[in-house]
Amino acid sequence: MIPEPAQYILRFDDLCPTVSYSRWQQFLPLIEKFKLQPILAVVPDNQDRHLQASPPDPDFWIQMRQMELGGAMIALHGYNHRCESRGPSLLGLHHGSEFAGVDESTQREWIHEGLAILRGHGLNPRIWVAPRHGFDLNTLSALRKEGISLLSDGFARVPFTRGGLTWIPQQLSAPVEKSRGLWTICIHPNTAHSSLLNRLPIFLRKHEAQFTSVDRVLDEYSPAELGGMERLYEKFALWRAQASHVRRRKRSRRSHSG
Numbered sequence: 696m697i698p699e700p701a702q703y704i705l706r707f708d709d710l711c712p713t714v715s716y717s718r719w720q721q722f723l724p725l726i727e728k729f730k731l732q733p734i735l736a737v738v739p740d741n742q743d744r745h746l747q748a749s750p751p752d753p754d755f756w757i758q759m760r761q762m763e764l765g766g767a768m769i770a771l772h773g774y775n776h777r778c779e780s781r782g783p784s785l786l787g788l789h790h791g792s793e794f795a796g797v798d799e800s801t802q803r804e805w806i807h808e809g810l811a812i813l814r815g816h817g818l819n820p821r822i823w824v825a826p827r828h829g830f831d832l833n834t835l836s837a838l839r840k841e842g843i844s845l846l847s848d849g850f851a852r853v854p855f856t857r858g859g860l861t862w863i864p865q866q867l868s869a870p871v872e873k874s875r876g877l878w879t880i881c882i883h884p885n886t887a888h889s890s891l892l893n894r895l896p897i898f899l900r901k902h903e904a905q906f907t908s909v910d911r912v913l914d915e916y917s918p919a920e921l922g923g924m925e926r927l928y929e930k931f932a933l934w935r936a937q938a939s940h941v942r943r944r945k946r947s948r949r950s951h952s953g
């Protein structure tokens with residue numbers, strides 16, 4: 696059953712002690728005001744220089760713990776976030792990723808170590824968020840073996856099961872009004888444009904009652920394998936997303952060569 700009216704989940708990516716302090720802090724009052732229960736995608740041991748936007752915040756891990764107590768769901772967002780593998784991903788949106796194409800035992804080691812780091816900071820990571828949508832069947836198997844059964848990705852309009860995991864779809868990178876379906880809006884605080892910070896409160900005010908959480912979704916729906924029609928929809932939506940990624944890559948190659 697496709698939810699109607701639409702429901703929304705907010706997800707924040709690339710959180711680590713060096714996330715852009717000024718940008719990330721601007722989202723916190725919104726989370727509090729609208730009592731949101733977002734997914735917080737945390738990099739356990741960041742070694743990606745693109746995510747080093749501010750000096751390390753000594754209160755970062757305390758803040759994550761407080762937000763988890765407040766209802767946020769902590770996601771394991773890769774391990775080092777070094778996207779050096781060129782292996783094919785199930786979704787095929789980016790050329791490089793951290794996990795897709797890496798052998799299963801290494802992936803499992805990284806997942807095991809990543810979970811241990813987050814748990815060592817007093818967090819309870821329950822869901823997987825792949826850096827650059829990059830994961831493959833080995834990732835799914837490694838996650839299962841490490842006891843993670845939830846994943847935030849995919850382009851269907853309903854939560855579903857596949858490869859032994861429950862997928863909470865993630866399709867949007869900015870607030871967009873939808874008539875029906877479950878939509879996860881993914882925000883990257885490091886690169887969030889000021890126009891997003893202007894639009895988000897307006898969208899939240901208008902659709903406050905439609906914001907939900909992963910736990911509520913799991914309570915209210917019984918995710919199952921996708922039926923034929925929704926699988927077709929998913930294929931089409933994924934194809935559109937792949938085409939727009941190709942356009943974006945071409946644009947950025949042109950601007951870099953200029």
Ligand SMILES: [Zn+2]
Pocket residue numbers: 708709772776825826827
């Ligand atoms: Zn990331």
